[in-house]
Amino acid sequence: MLDNINKLCTPAHRHYRLIHDIYVLLDAGDRNILRQFDLTSSQYRVLVLLDPIQGERLMTLSDWMLCARSTVTRLIDQMEAANLVCRVGDPEDRRAQRVALTPQGVALRDKVYEAHENSLLTRFGNLTKAEQELLISLLEKVRSNLHLTLGESEEVLDSE
Amino acid sequence: MLDNINKLCTPAHRHYRLIHDIYVLLDAGDRNILRQFDLTSSQYRVLVLLDPIQGERLMTLSDWMLCARSTVTRLIDQMEAANLVCRVGDPEDRRAQRVALTPQGVALRDKVYEAHENSLLTRFGNLTKAEQELLISLLEKVRSNLHLTLGESEEVLDSE
DNA sequence: TTATAATAGTTGCAAATGCAATTGTTTCAG
DNA sequence: CTGAAACAATTGCATTTGCAACTATTATAA
DSSP: OOTTTSSSSHHHHHHHHHHHHHHHHHHHHHHHHHHTTTOHHHHHHHHHHOTTTTTTEEEHHHHHHSSSSHHHHHHHHHHTTTTTTEEETTTTTTEEEEEOOOOOHHHHHHHHHHHHHHHHHHHHHTHHHHHHHHHHHHHHHHHHHHHHHHHHHHHHHSOO | OOOOOTTOOOHHHHHHHHHHHHHHHHHHHHHHHHHHHOOOOOHHHHHHHOOTTTTHHHHHHHHHTSSSSHHEEEOOOHHHHTTSSEEEEEHHHTTOOOEEOOHHHHHHHHHHHHHHHHHHHHHHSSSSSHHHHHHHHHHHHHHHHHHHHHHSSOOOOSOO
């Protein structure tokens, strides 16, 4: 039987916990910032990912954001109602919709991006530039392996 | 106006995205494992955190898990119904409940922990031991600063 | 001592989100 | 060409979760 499991956790388990904690703390901080602009973190993510000129497919967004397609549909519903984005039927494939930023969407994106970026600078500010670059390269390595090992079994989300 | 925002993201913004992606991928992988044991990742986290002997307060769990107190209440409701944990009133403070693992809870925890750990070894397996230790120290640094900068403004969750 | 504040836990409610099923469109094998 | 399979998006439904309000208990101050 495992005793004092809290103390004897392995490196892998420590990564696991750290990533969970960091994600939650980061997200809580985001909410504090984004609330001022009436945005959720998911909406902000859409705002930053969208191409304002030609737009993106919902499917593409769902792939990039690693969330279910239905989630994107509803996210875009909200943001369209708020006049931040607009859907345009794709002329080359009548099944698909392209979503692009409206001028208001672009304006809001730029304003929020700046505020969010400043906040991130504070929140990651205790790392040196070198540490930041190192961390990024390690995290990229982790991400690619996670994607790989997950993809082996099935799709990430919305598998059918 | 920010053009090609996807390409020119700053180190801070890259951290931001990486951590989001890694969290989602990690969680999706967890679900694949834990489904076999009829556990959600939150339930598994409770299982691993609980002290089987003297138990923990719900409040403590909520602090550790960085989630709202009501979330813990309902998690414990589920797990108590599944005979994995039990509530015991704290004799020293009649407001508080202590939650401890049942024998079934301990048995399940040990079985699942092993499976989960093996899976983590694969999923983090492309990092060398040295890289893993390095990553942990960097992540710990990030976590502590996130906690700090968040705490300055208010509580993490369930603020009233 | 007593009234007020703080604390632990619970409950109601709304929002976010994944999965399954559905609709309309395209692709491809025969 | 035609029917079957694949695909993009949407909708219904269930689950998870945070916030606010509430109850019961303890701590503090006057």
